[in-house]
Structure formats: C-alpha cells, structure tokens
Amino acid sequence: MKTIRVELGANSYDIFIGNHLDDQIGQFLSTQKFSKKALLVTDTNVGAIVGDRIEKAIGNAGFDVKVVTVDAGEISKSLAVAENIFTAAIEHKLDRKSMIIALGGGVVGDLTGFVAATFMRGVPFIQIPTSLLAQVDSSVGGKVAVNHALGKNLIGAFYQPRAVFIDLDFLSTLPTREIASGLGEIVKYGVIADADFFCTLESHVDQILALDNLTLEKIIARSCEIKADVVSKDEKEGGLRRILNFGHTIAHAVEEETHYKKYRHGEAVAIGMIGAAHISRELERISDADVERLQRLIDRLKMISRVEGIDVEQTYNALFRDKKTVDGKINWVVMDSIGCVSIVNDVPESVVKSALKKIIA
Secondary structure (H helix, E strand, O other): OEEEEEOOHHHOEEEEEEOOOHHHHHHHHHHOOOOOEEEEEEEHHHHHHHHHHHHHHHHHOOOEEEEEEEOOOHHHOOHHHHHHHHHHHHHOOOOOOOEEEEEEOHHHHHHHHHHHHHHHHOOOEEEEEOOHHHHHHHOOOOEEEEEEOOEEEEEEEEOOOOEEEEEHHHHHHOOHHHHHHHHHHHHHHHHHHOHHHHHHHHHOHHHHHOOOHHHHHHHHHHHHHHHHHHHHHOOOOOOHHHHHHOOHHHHHHHHHHOOOOOOOHHHHHHHHHHHHHHHHHHOOOOOHHHHHHHHHHHHHOOOOOOEOOOOHHHHHHHHOOOOOEEOOEEOEEEEEEOOEEEEEOOOOHHHHHHHHHHHEO
C-alpha cells in the first residue's frame, strides 16, 4: 500500500492507495476517536457491487453503521437529497464525533462531503472513491458541494476528509468510458506540472488501457501527489490552485450546453484541454507540436476531443457563468509548455471563439 500525505496543518490527512483495503480501512477507523455511530453514503450502482463489503469492514471495526443509498447520477447532487441524508443522520443519532463515509464516485463524494461539512457544523468525513475520476480528482483537496438549478457546484465549502482510501480493485468494475473519463484528469496533471509524467503516460498507453495494476497504481499515485502538493500550498484556491482548472472552463460550458447528459466530466475536460491548447497556441505561448502532442495522447488513450450539437456563440456566453469568472473576466489556464501553465485573464474574444470552432464538430 502506498501512502501520500496532504499537508494542511491541523487539516492534514493521508491518501492510501492499494488493493483490497478493507482491513486497512478497519484498522484506521479503530485508531480514531470517533463516536461509534456512523453513516455510509453510496449510490445504487456502487452499493450493489461493493456496499456490503465496505459496510462489513466498518462494522468489524466496531461501528454501528447505517447505509444511505442515493440514486446514481448528477441528479442526486442536490439540497433535497442532502436533506434526506441529514434526516438519516439525525434518526441514527449521529453526534459531533460521528463519521460520515462516502463510497462512490464524484457525485457521492461531493454530496456526502457537503453533508459532513454542514451537519452539526462539521463532523469527520472519510472518502472511499470508486471511480478513476474521483480517485485522482474530487476525493482529494476538500472541495464539497451540491448543485443548484441555475448552476453546478454553486452551494458548497472547502472541507477536508480525515482520510482517502483508493482501492484499485474497484477499477475492474468500471465501464471503459468511465476509465477514459478519469484519464482526462490524469493527463491534465502532466500538462500543468510534470513533463516527465506526461512522457510516462505516452510510453505506457497500452498498460494503462489494459488496466495493468502496477501502472495504474503509479499514475494514480503521481496524480494524487501533484494535486496534494498544489492543495497544500493553496488550500482554498487563492492563486496556485487555479492551475488545477486547466481545461475546465471550456469543459463546464460544454457540460452546461449539453445539459450534463451527453459527456462525462472527464470527457468534457479532455475536450476543454484541447480547446485551451488551441488558445495557448493562438497566444503564441506554445507551438503547433505541443498541441499535436496533447491531441495525440488523448487520441491514443481513446478519449473524446470534439463536441457535437452545440453552438459557438452560446458556448462562448456560457463560459462567463463559470465560477472562475471575476468581474466579467475569465481566469484562463494556458499552457507555456508541456508541464507548465500560467493564469491569464485577457484572452481576446476572437481567440476563444477560434478555439471553440476547432473543438465543436
């Protein structure tokens, strides 16, 4: 088992990466000064596959655990579903030292974290991410939220977990498309912070697509190390943490314009990264070869890089509804090279629209 430390002073925690971590989960919980009432939140997909197994691990550690199962999908990331979880927590008699555990992908993690952050003004929170995307992205860093009818992740907080358990066994249960979605975020880490890691991805495409366990452990661990390092230096996105949004400005607009139904988040990020690369090229910050190299890796990893069924003008307008827009200016993450990015807020409209035309089929 590999352990990565997220250094945040009093809010520091460990990420545990390995196979079949049931015993490690139980051992960790038994060492904590948590109350013995616990809540395990999962969804209809994940719960049916591994819910009983994780419930047993928590129970064997001496906890009286109640399981709450929500519908799979983005629709559950709402205040209404959060209220149902609050009710379950109250009925199960959780107190301020009771833990709430998230078992699932990003939706379950964000939703459960929001509940943990606000129930009794904050109770212990454990992340057990089951999708590749959640393992390398949403489970690490402490962003928790629910959606509003007028926008995604608009109601939330920064709230760090006490631990994250990344069990590689879960990946074998995922559809191919879910793996590709997670790879979008993994490629992002190479672009923003580590050219050598980008090279590693290029040279291990076959092993990645074959879900080779050792390869997955290495690339997931490196992704978590990069994010942990950024978050440790900028927990609440005051500056440096913004680089984690590479590709996300366009991705969020794509998701909005396709009503969050056509593309998974990591797929939208892959599309957004290509768009951001074209913007970077138009600004003469990178070469055509850099754009082509990123495009080639995304293609080899069987990710989507073009979007269908949306309009350039409407998508451009949607960009300004992103949370990273301040006083009408978008904070763009642009490439300076493979492995290095910058933040700019003066990208001309013509440059953005030109990039959108290149990614909209």
